[in-house]
Amino acid sequence: EVQLVxxxxxxxxxxxxxxxxxxxxxxxxSGYWMSWVRQAPGKGLEWVANINQxxxxxxxxxSVKGRFTISRDNAKNSLYLQMSSLRAExxxxxxxxxxxxxxxxxxHDYWGQGTLVTVSS
Amino acid sequence: DIQMTQSPSSLSASVxxxxxxxxxxxxxxxxxxxxxxxxxxxxxxxxxxAASSLQGGVPSxxxxxxxxxxxxLTVSSLQPEDFAxxxxxxxxxxxxxxxxxxxxxxx
Numbered sequence: 001e002v003q004l005v006x007x008x009x010x011x012x013x014x015x016x017x018x019x020x021x022x023x024x025x026x027x028x029x030s031g032y033w034m035s036w037v038r039q040a041p042g043k044g045l046e047w048v049a050n051i052n053q054x055x056x057x058x059x060x061x062x063s064v065k066g067r068f069t070i071s072r073d074n075a076k077n078s079l080y081l082q083m084s085s086l087r088a089e090x091x092x093x094x095x096x097x098x099x100x101x102x103x104x105x106x107x108h109d110y111w112g113q114g115t116l117v118t119v120s121s
Numbered sequence: 122d123i124q125m126t127q128s129p130s131s132l133s134a135s136v137x138x139x140x141x142x143x144x145x146x147x148x149x150x151x152x153x154x155x156x157x158x159x160x161x162x163x164x165x166x167x168x169x170x171a172a173s174s175l176q177g178g179v180p181s182x183x184x185x186x187x188x189x190x191x192x193x194l195t196v197s198s199l200q201p202e203d204f205a206x207x208x209x210x211x212x213x214x215x216x217x218x219x220x221x222x223x224x225x226x227x228x
Contacts (some may be wrong), residue, residue: 034215037165045157045165045208047217061216095164105171106212107155111164 001028002110004096009115015120016086022079022096022112030054030074033099035108036081038092046092049081050099064090087121093117122212123147140196142223144209149189150227153213156185156194159222160205168195168207172223199225 007019020036035050049060049070058070069082078094093116097108124147134140140220144154152172157165167176172192182197196203204227209220 043161044222045210045219047210047219050217059215099150100170105155105174106153107167107170107210108157108165109167109170109176111166 002098004098004110004112005092006096006112006115009094009117011118011120012086013121014087014119017082017084018086018117020081020083020094020096020115020117023100024033024077024079027098029072029077033101034070034072034079035097035099036070037095037097037108037111038090038094039095039114040089043092048094051079066088083117086117088119091117091119123150123214123218124157125209125211125218125220127207127209127223129223130221131224131226133226134199136197136199136201138228139210140199140203140225142180142194142207142209142219142225143204144187144194146190146192146211146213150211150213152188153211154185154187154192155210155212156183157208158203158205159208165208221227 003025005023012018036048051058051070067085071080093114095114096112098110100109126145151163154172156169160167173185184195206222206224208222
């Protein structure tokens, strides 16, 4: 059974930093692209970043470029999101999601339960 | 960036109703369009991928269609467990973007 379990969320002051983790199990983690997707309270979904299988390709939404870094450790079956210079508008539930890549489609097929990040003084 | 516009933003329907949600992309995205269902406090769940393919385990009352810029999600006979928010999501080009969501409520 595919499982993605996020951790590391919490309350942080504006300008602060936080590192989110996502522990993966039930599939060959090193064989998949992975993403972070966030959802501000009461709002819709926003794709944040994704990373390829060996960590050599990374993509970000413009609003987090230069502040967030996605990374992975395939030996530990773990995905990370290092967040710095945090702003109030980064307040959201952050989901880790597996990316299915095939000849016919591309998208997020499994999601974690999310971890809440609150940026407030 | 590709903008995804869903309509309606919300709707009220009864159990047994046929419900259709539309999603329009600001430029052609071929069939790189997925649909998700989200219930309060839960993670999104994949329903439809590649515009019209049903994800395993998803009831056959859900269906998707479209290509290019116009897509639809149809629920043929709404069930109590289908009251939720639905999102379309394009993965044709980065940044990957979502529609704003359609909340399906009980009439």
